[in-house]
Amino acid sequence: MDLAAFRALEPLCWRAPSAHNTQPWRLRYERWxxxxxxxxxxALPAGDPTGRDLRLSLGAFVETCLIVAADAGLRLDFVADHDESAHRVGRLRPARQPYRxxxxxxxxxxxxxxxxxxADGPDAAVLAAADDAxxxxGGAVRVVPAAAGRLGALLRAADRQVYADPAVVAELRRWLRLDRARPDYRADGLSDRCLGLSRPAAAGLRTALAAYSVLRPFGLPRLLAAGDDPLARGGTVLALVxxxxxxxxxxxxxxxxxxxxWLTLHAAGLAAHPLSQLVDVAATxxxxxxxxxxxxxRIVHVTRVGRPVAAAARSARRVDRVGGRPGSKFSDNIPDSRCRERTLHG
Ligand SMILES: Cc1cc2nc3c(=O)[nH]c(=O)nc-3n(C[C@H](O)[C@H](O)[C@H](O)COP(=O)(O)O)c2cc1C
Structure with missing residues (x-):
């Protein structure tokens, strides 16, 4: 197999999800x-000090590469070869069969x-399919019982702790994309549209975070944590064990x-809204x-899952057309019919 053929597919692989949409993956083409x-x-050293979400994101990228290659008729498999100091997780190699x-x-x-x-959460059949995956x-997908408001209290506690840490907030600010005029708005990070923020809410958040060091002692973390209640927006909370x-x-x-x-959920018309703070904070x-x-x-990820009532905004991606480093062209420019937008229920 000509590995160079995979290069043209790279922008499609970059549709993989990553924490804060940092798109940490890099590909290096070698002979074999x-x-x-x-x-x-x-990486997110403050918010993800153990690198758990980094590695989950890299795994999501590997799976995405294998799916995209198989769909294009390229036979690739993945061999893990984790090396923390070389910043390497493994290799995509030519294989006898396409990835199944x-x-x-x-x-x-x-x-x-x-x-x-x-509108609602996953039914028993979808839960069983996700659990099978x-x-x-050797893991499991488990429903987190709503337990009479206990989950809401845990989420607020986790948010408070996250917002109380200046390093985590500084890192979040680095990846927030609230200004639509900036070029990086269309490259990476978390946009106001993806976060579902109205213009005034985005402006309010930007102002509050800019004044963070001044307002922190006066209860800003508590205010920010109380400012959103994702559980009130429905769905079922699942844990990946x-x-x-x-x-x-x-x-x-x-x-x-x-x-x-996530793709199993997507195939059933459902979507995920991760709540990683519940895993990040030891007490929760x-x-x-x-x-x-x-x-x-053993709990590596927690997410709210359900059937969206409206389409979500499409997140940005950096795209590199010539190698493994991020470039200046953005995914909106991909003229690739294989990545045509599909409507939520279409
Ligand atoms: C390991 C991992 C952890 C994530 N944690 C959160 C989270 O705590 N809260 C959240 O809103 N999104 C979270 N996300 C979703 C990312 O922000 C999202 O994948 C990224 O912005 C790209 O958007 P997309 O998934 O719509 O392509 C997480 C994604 C991954 C892969």
Whole structure:
């Protein structure tokens, strides 16, 4: 197989999800393989100090590459070869058979994170399909019981703790894209549209965060945490539970599982709204562990899931047409019919 043929597909692979939409993945083309690595400048050292979300994002990217290649008739597989100091997770290699997956490039392109209102949550059949995707790798997808407002209290506690940390807030500010005139608005990060913020709400958030160091002692973290209640927008909260003692390579593998779970949900007309703060904050992760009766460290991801009542905004991507580094052309410019927009229910 001519590995160079994969280059043209790269922009499609960049539709993979990543925490804060940092798109940390990098591909390096070699003679016999394509190395999948990451750029540490796109990691989140404050918000994701253990690198869990980085590795989940890289795994989601690997799975996306395999799906996109298979859909284009390219035979690729992935061999894990995790090396933290070399910033490498493994290699995409020519294979005898195309990667076996029920998903297509069109699914990769149409899937999106949805932070808005959900009409209802997943039914038993969808839950079973999502759970199957995780069981294949020794994990499980579990429904987090709403438990009489307990989950809402946990979410507020997690948000308060996250907003109380100046380093985490500074990092969030770096990746927030609230100014539509800036060129990076169409490249990466979290836009006001994707966050579902009205113009006044975006302006208010920008002002509050600009004055963060002054207002922090006067209760700004509490105010920011109280400012949003995603659970009131419906859906069911699911936890992705991994096997015990998952190492770094295992977390990348679970990023692949996460992608399959999200595409399974997408195929059923559902979308995910991750609530990673519940896992990031030790106290709320412990409480979730108790609610689910699993060891807290086995919970690698938590997300609200449901049937969106309206389409979500499409998130931005950097696109590199010549190699593994981010370039200046944005995904809006991709003239590729394989990544044509599909309507939410179409
Ligand atoms: C590992 C991981 C963790 C994430 N955590 C959150 C989160 O806590 N809150 C949130 O709103 N979105 C979260 N996201 C969603 C990303 O922000 C989203 O994937 C990115 O902005 C790109 O948008 P898209 O998924 O619509 O393509 C997470 C995504 C991944 C892969």
């Amino acid at each position: 393989a394509i190395t999948v690595g990451w750029d540490p400048t796109d 997956t029920p998903f297509r490039t069109a699914d990769v392109c149409a899937r999106r994170t949805h932070r808005g209102r959900f 995780a069981r294949w790798a 991994a096997p015990p003692d998952l190492d770094a390579a295992g977390q990348v593998e679970f990023g692949r599982v996460l992608m399959r779970v 992760r412990d409480a979730l562990g108790a609610l689910l009766d699993v060891a807290p460290e």
